[in-house]
Amino acid sequence: MTMASLPSSLHLLLSLLSLLSPVAISTTFTITNNCGYTVWPGILSGAGTPPVPTTGFSLSHGESRAVAMSPSWSGRLWGRSLCSTDPSTAKFSCSTGDCGSGTLACSSGAAPPTTLAEFTLAGSGGLDFFDVSLVDGYNLPIVIVPQSGAATGKCTATGCAVDINGLCPSDLRVFAGDDEGKSVACRSACEAFGKPEFCCSGEYGNPNTCKPSSYSEFFKNACPRAYSYAYDDASSTFTCATGTDYEITFCPATTSQKAGEKIPTAAKVPLINDTMVFMGVVDTSSAVATHTWSTIFASVIVFWLTHLHRLFF
Numbered sequence: 001m002t003m004a005s006l007p008s009s010l011h012l013l014l015s016l017l018s019l020l021s022p023v024a025i026s027t028t029f030t031i032t033n034n035c036g037y038t039v040w041p042g043i044l045s046g047a048g049t050p051p052v053p054t055t056g057f058s059l060s061h062g063e064s065r066a067v068a069m070s071p072s073w074s075g076r077l078w079g080r081s082l083c084s085t086d087p088s089t090a091k092f093s094c095s096t097g098d099c100g101s102g103t104l105a106c107s108s109g110a111a112p113p114t115t116l117a118e119f120t121l122a123g124s125g126g127l128d129f130f131d132v133s134l135v136d137g138y139n140l141p142i143v144i145v146p147q148s149g150a151a152t153g154k155c156t157a158t159g160c161a162v163d164i165n166g167l168c169p170s171d172l173r174v175f176a177g178d179d180e181g182k183s184v185a186c187r188s189a190c191e192a193f194g195k196p197e198f199c200c201s202g203e204y205g206n207p208n209t210c211k212p213s214s215y216s217e218f219f220k221n222a223c224p225r226a227y228s229y230a231y232d233d234a235s236s237t238f239t240c241a242t243g244t245d246y247e248i249t250f251c252p253a254t255t256s257q258k259a260g261e262k263i264p265t266a267a268k269v270p271l272i273n274d275t276m277v278f279m280g281v282v283d284t285s286s287a288v289a290t291h292t293w294s295t296i297f298a299s300v301i302v303f304w305l306t307h308l309h310r311l312f313f
């Protein structure tokens with residue numbers, strides 16, 4: 001009797017002590033929308049993971065929200081764009097990233113093509129694992145910036161910082177409604193063509209047979225740290241000590257690269273491909289013909305900020 005009750009009272013004491021300690025009660029995700037339009041983040045928890053305080057909400061331009069996650073949470077987070085509530089059915093839906101719930105809250109994942117921020121907090125080796133994935137296509141720029149934690153080689157900013165909708169290959173483009181002028185998302189080759197070699201399925205279901213395609217290379221060139229196809233692990237998975245807080249930003253523009261440099265031992269792969277940004281400006285192929293002038297203007301600004309300003313300041 002006493003033998004059994006001692007450990008349980010010890011356990012209770014330890015639980016009470018851990019409640020008083022400020023360490024690892026929650027991991028904060030600070031989610032910010034820098035896009036020039038409203039983004040509706042969606043959150044889907046993995047099976048068996050602790051629940052989240054919210055599964056979907058709205059963030060207007062410039063707005064930020066801190067969400068307390070369990071330090072052992074795993075799941076994915078994404079942005080929905082061009083959302084509205086149908087006045088006759090009262091159903092909420094989005095042109096990109098829709099989770100099919102008909103409401104602001106989500107209970108399933110995003111309809112592709114959607115950029116995904118993926119997390120496995122408190123994974124093996126006392127590490128959080130995280131990545132930004134374009135395996136299911138792309139809709140919005142997302143960057144994850146760890147806020148603290150040991151500066152190990154793989155504890156660094158990742159994501160897809162650039163808006164690639166205007167650069168998306170024509171056979172992968174997605175348009176909202178019947179507006180053929182402006183691409184709002186970019187499909188993966190797997191979704192667009194359904195071929196096993198693009199989906200890494202069937203005989204291509206392992207890293208030795210499933211290789212990058214010209215389509216996955218388009219995503220990789222634009223966003224060197226993001227997953228561009230299923231077996232792109234080596235340059236796309238990042239880890240920080242469990243307990244690290246994360247900033248997740250939609251449309252980080254150029255501030256993200258600076259934020260990424262807060263941690264000096266950043267992975268060797270660049271966060272933004274300067275060449276790709278530059279090509280967006282000078283490319284005279286058909287892709288540029290469909291560019292809106294605002295995209296070209298934005299590319300010039302990005303190029304200036306990431307490159308030329310070093311000559312002057």
Ligand SMILES: *[C@@H]1O[C@H](CO)[C@@H](O)[C@H](O)[C@H]1NC(C)=O
Pocket residue numbers: 220221222224270273274275276279
């Ligand atoms: C940047 O993009 C160019 C053009 O697409 C490509 O050749 C180059 O390999 C890319 N660099 C990185 C680091 O991905």
